[in-house]
Amino acid sequence: MFDFYFDLPLWIRLAAQGLAVMLVMFPIGAACSMAERKIAALVQDRPGPNRTIAPILAWIPGIGIIKKLGLFQLAADGGKFVFKEDIVPGHVNKFYFIAAPIIAVIPALTTIAVVPFGAYLNSAGQLVPIMLANVDIGLLAVFAISSLSVYSIILAGWASNSKFPFLGSVRASAQLISYELSMTLSVIPVFLWINGPMAGESSASLTGSLSLSRVVEFQSQSGFWGGTWFIFIMPLSAFIFLISLFAETNRQPFDTVESEADLVNSFGSEYGAFKWSLFYVAEYCHMLVGSGVFMLLFGGGWNPLPWFPLADFCNLIGVSGMPLVTGLIGIGIFLFKVLAMIFFFMWVRWTLPRFRYDQVMAIGWRKLLPLSIANLVFYTVGIALLSK
Amino acid sequence: MAVIPVERKPLTFAERTYIPQIISGLRTTLRHMVRKPLTLEYPEQRPVIPEGYRGVPTLVYDPNGREKCVSCQLCEFVCPPKAIRITPGEIASDDPNAHVEKRPEEFEIDMLRCIYCGLCQEVCPEEAIWLQNQFSMSGYTREEMVNNKAKLYELGGTLPDTHYKWDKKKAAEQHGNAHH
Numbered sequence: 001m002f003d004f005y006f007d008l009p010l011w012i013r014l015a016a017q018g019l020a021v022m023l024v025m026f027p028i029g030a031a032c033s034m035a036e037r038k039i040a041a042l043v044q045d046r047p048g049p050n051r052t053i054a055p056i057l058a059w060i061p062g063i064g065i066i067k068k069l070g071l072f073q074l075a076a077d078g079g080k081f082v083f084k085e086d087i088v089p090g091h092v093n094k095f096y097f098i099a100a101p102i103i104a105v106i107p108a109l110t111t112i113a114v115v116p117f118g119a120y121l122n123s124a125g126q127l128v129p130i131m132l133a134n135v136d137i138g139l140l141a142v143f144a145i146s147s148l149s150v151y152s153i154i155l156a157g158w159a160s161n162s163k164f165p166f167l168g169s170v171r172a173s174a175q176l177i178s179y180e181l182s183m184t185l186s187v188i189p190v191f192l193w194i195n196g197p198m199a200g201e202s203s204a205s206l207t208g209s210l211s212l213s214r215v216v217e218f219q220s221q222s223g224f225w226g227g228t229w230f231i232f233i234m235p236l237s238a239f240i241f242l243i244s245l246f247a248e249t250n251r252q253p254f255d256t257v258e259s260e261a262d263l264v265n266s267f268g269s270e271y272g273a274f275k276w277s278l279f280y281v282a283e284y285c286h287m288l289v290g291s292g293v294f295m296l297l298f299g300g301g302w303n304p305l306p307w308f309p310l311a312d313f314c315n316l317i318g319v320s321g322m323p324l325v326t327g328l329i330g331i332g333i334f335l336f337k338v339l340a341m342i343f344f345f346m347w348v349r350w351t352l353p354r355f356r357y358d359q360v361m362a363i364g365w366r367k368l369l370p371l372s373i374a375n376l377v378f379y380t381v382g383i384a385l386l387s388k
Numbered sequence: 389m390a391v392i393p394v395e396r397k398p399l400t401f402a403e404r405t406y407i408p409q410i411i412s413g414l415r416t417t418l419r420h421m422v423r424k425p426l427t428l429e430y431p432e433q434r435p436v437i438p439e440g441y442r443g444v445p446t447l448v449y450d451p452n453g454r455e456k457c458v459s460c461q462l463c464e465f466v467c468p469p470k471a472i473r474i475t476p477g478e479i480a481s482d483d484p485n486a487h488v489e490k491r492p493e494e495f496e497i498d499m500l501r502c503i504y505c506g507l508c509q510e511v512c513p514e515e516a517i518w519l520q521n522q523f524s525m526s527g528y529t530r531e532e533m534v535n536n537k538a539k540l541y542e543l544g545g546t547l548p549d550t551h552y553k554w555d556k557k558k559a560a561e562q563h564g565n566a567h568h
Contacts, residue, residue, distance in 0.1 A: 043417045045426040347421075351413045 017132055021112055029284035034074040036346050043350040049073040084273035089160075092270060096159035101271070101278035104152035107145045108285035114141040115292050116213040118334050119302050119310060120327030127220065127311055129213035130327055138211035139191075142293055143184060146248070146286060150176045153257065153267050156279070160270040168266025171357060172257040176248060178364035183244035185372040186237045189379035190230050190297055194218045212293065216301030220309035227307035231298040236375045238298040240368055245290045247364065250283060251345055253352040256360050291341030292334070299337055302330040442506045442519040445497055446544030447537070450552070454485050455541065456516035459492040463508035463517055471501035472508060487558045495537040499525045514553075518544060 005013065034049070041048025049070035057063055057072075066072065088094060116131035135141060150173055157169020194215055219229050231238040247254040258266040268276055295301060303309045310330055319325040355363065402408050428435060437443070450456050459476035477493030479486050508517045522543060527533045535543070 039421070041425075042421040045420055045423060047425045047427065047429065050429075347414060347417060348410075351417045352410060 014132070018113070021117075021132060022109055025109065025112055025285060025288060026281065029281045029288060030074060030078060031071075032284040032287065032342055033077075033280060034070050035342070036349075038070060039343070039346040040350055043347075052076050078277075081274050081277040086273045086275065089270050091161050093159040093161060096155045097270070098275070100152045100156035100159060100267075101275040101282075102152075103155060104149055104282035105278050105285070107148040107152075108282040108289070111142050111145045111289045112285075112292075114138055114212070115289055116216065116296065116301070117292060118327055118331030119213070119216070120323045120330055121311060121314055122323055127217065127309075129216070130331065131213065134211065134213065136209055136211055138209070138214070139187060139293065139297075140210050142212075142289065143180070146289065147176065147180055149282065149286065152279075152282070156267040156271070160267065162270060164264045165267045165269050168257050168263045168269075171263075172250070172267065175250075175254065175257060175360055175364070178361065179244040179247035179254075179368070182240055182364065182368040182372040183248060185369075185376050186240035186244065187297060188376055189234050189237050189383075190215060192379060192383050193230070193233070212296045213301075216296055216303070219300045220303050220311065222309075224307070227303075227309065229298060229300040229303075229306050232306070234298070234375075234379065236371070237379075238294075240372045240375065241294060241298065243363075243368060245294060246345070246348070247360070249286045249290050249345075251287065252349040253355050254360055255354060256357045259354055261354075287342055287345055288338060291338045291345070294341060295334065295337045299341075301337075302334040304333050437521040437523070441521055441523075442504050442509075444499065444522040444525055444535075444543060445502065445504075445506075445508055445517055445519050445540075446522075447495060447516055447540040448518055448544040448547040449541065450549040451546060452552075452555075453546070454488070454554070455491055456514045456549075457492050457495065458488060458490050458514055458516070459495075460490075460513065462511045462513065466507045466511045468505060468507065469501040469503050471498045471503075472496070473498075485554070487561070488554050492537060495540055497535045497540065499533045499535060500530060515547075515549070515551075518547060520544065 008016075038048045047068075050068045050073075052070070052073040053063070053067045054072060088097060113132040114135055114137075116129035116134070118130040119127050120130060122128050153172040153176075154169045157165040157167075157172070160166070191210060195209065215230070219227065221227060246252075250257045257263075258268060260266075263269075268279055271279065300306060304313050310326070310333065314326045314329060319329070447455065447457055459474050461474050461476065464472045464474045473494075473496045474492050475494040476490055479488055479491055485491075504519065506519050509519050520543070525533065
C-alpha cells in the first residue's frame with residue numbers, strides 16, 4: 001500500500017516527513033493560543049471567545065460547537081496577522097529586527113526533529129519510535145538547539161533600539177542561562193540510570209545513549225522497576241525539570257521577560273502583525289517540545305499508564321498486528337499527554353502571580369541549582385551503590 | 389491610640405517552599421474552571437432590571453389612552469442639565485380630553501445631556517414622565533439622540549393609573565362641586 005512512498009528518494013521522504021510534522025505542530029501551536037484564551041476565560045468565570053463565525057458557514061448544522069470553541073476567532077486572528085501591514089519602525093536595526101522572529105521560529109521547530117512523538121509495533125512485534133531523526137545525542141540536541149532561541153530574544157531586544165525591549169532581552173538572557181543549568185543537571189540522573197546498572201541485559205548494546213526514545217523504552221519494560229515512570233523514581237528531578245521548563249519557556253510565574261506591567265511587552269513591544277505572532281508561535285512550540293521532553297523523560301512517553309506499556313495496550317485491544325493503527329495510538333497517547341502538560345502550563349499561568357525578577361534569579365541560583373546538584377549527587381551515589 | 393504589636397510567626401518549611409500554597413491555588417482555579425460562567429452574553433441575554441431602575445426617561449399614557457403630560461414644564465425647569473425642552477400646546481375644545489386644557493405640542497429630551505437623575509419623574513405632578521427600564525441608547529448623529537414626543541410615547545407606552553385625577557375633576561364639575 002505504501003510502496004510508492006518508499007520508492008521515493010530519501011531526501012523527498014525526509015522533506016515530506018518534516019513538512020508533515022511542521023504542518024501538525026504549527027496549527028497546534030496556534031491552537032494553544034486559543035486554548036490559552038479559553039482557559040483564561042474559564043478560570044475567570046466567563047465563556048471566552050465564542051462569537052466569530054464566517055457568515056457563509058453559519059448555515060451548517062452543528063458548526064456552533066466550533067464557533068463556541070472559538071476556532072473561527074483563531075482563524076480570524078491568524079488571517080489578521082498575515083494580512084496586517086507589517087510595520088518596521090524607523091529607529092530599529094532593520095536586518096536584525098526582521099531576523100529575530102525568524103531566528104525564534106527556527107530552533108522552536110527544529111527541536112522536534114530529535115524528539116520522538118510516538119511509536120508503533122512493527123510486524124516483528126518490536127516497538128519502533130516515530131521520530132524524524134533517531135540520533136544518539138537526543139536530549140543534548142534538544143538542549144543545544146532550544147537554547148539558541150535566547151538569541152532571537154536578545155536580537156529582538158537589541159535591534160528594537162528602545163529601552164523596554166532592551167531590558168526585557170537582558171532579563172531573558174540572564175534567566176534562560178541560569179535555568180538551563182538546573183535543567184540539564186536535573187536530567188543527568190535519568191541518563192545515569194538508563195545507562196547504568198538498571199539497563200538490563202536486553203539493552204546492553206544500547207548503553208551510552210542520550211536518545212529520548214531509549215528513555216521511553218526503559219520505562220516500557222516489564223516488571224516493577226522496568227515499568228515505573230521516572231517521575232516516581234526521581235520526583236525531585238522531575239520537579240526541578242518542570243520548574244526550569246517554566247522558566248525556559250518564559251511562562252508564568254517566570255515570565256519576567258515579557259512582564260507587561262513593567263516592561264510593556266518587552267522584546268515584542270516594537271513588533272506587530274506577523275512578526276509578533278511568530279514570537280508567540282515559537283513560544284508555544286517551545287512549550288510543546290518542552291512538555292514532550294518532560295513526558296518522554298518522566299511521564300512514560302507513549303505508554304498509556306505506568307506499568308502498562310503501549311505494546312500491552314495494543315495486545316489488549318487486539319491491534320498489535322497493524323503498524324499503522326498502533327502508530328496512531330502511540331502518537332495519540334503521547335499527544336494527549338503533551339496537551340495535558342500544556343493545559344497544566346496554562347492552569348498555572350492563571351493561578352500564580354509573576355515572580356519579581358530578583359526572586360527569579362534567587363530561585364534559580366540559590367535554590368534550584370544547589371537542589372539539582374544535591375539531587376545529582378544523591379542519585380550518582382545511589383546508582384554507584386546499586387551497581388556494586 | 390494603643391499600639392498592638394502583632395507577632396509575626398516565622399514561616400514553616402512547607403510555607404517557604406510555596407508548594408502547599410501553589411496546590412491550594414491550583415485547586416481554587418480548577419474550581420472556577422468547572423463552574424458555570426457568571427457573565428451574560430449580552431445582546432441575546434439581558435440582565436434582570438431591578439425595581440425602581442432609572443433608565444431612559446419616557447412619557448406615558450394613562451389606561452384610557454390620554455397623554456398624561458399637561459406641559460406644566462416643571463420637569464423642564466428642574467432638569468439639572470437642561471435636557472428637556474417643552475413646547476406647550478392647547479387641547480382643542482372638541483377633544484374628549486378638552487377639560488385637561490393643555491398638553492405638550494412638542495416634548496424633546498436630549499439624551500446626550502440627560503444624566504438619568506430622575507428629578508423630572510420626581511417633580512412631575514401628573515406622573516407623566518417615568519424613567520423606565522431601557523438602559524442603552526445609541527445613535528449615529530446628535531439629532532438621533534434627541535427623543536421627540538412621538539419617540540418618548542413609543543418608549544413609554546401605557547402605565548396603570550390609580551388616581552384618574554382629571555376624570556374625577558370633570559365628574560365633580562358636572563355635579564356642580566368644583567372642589568369635590
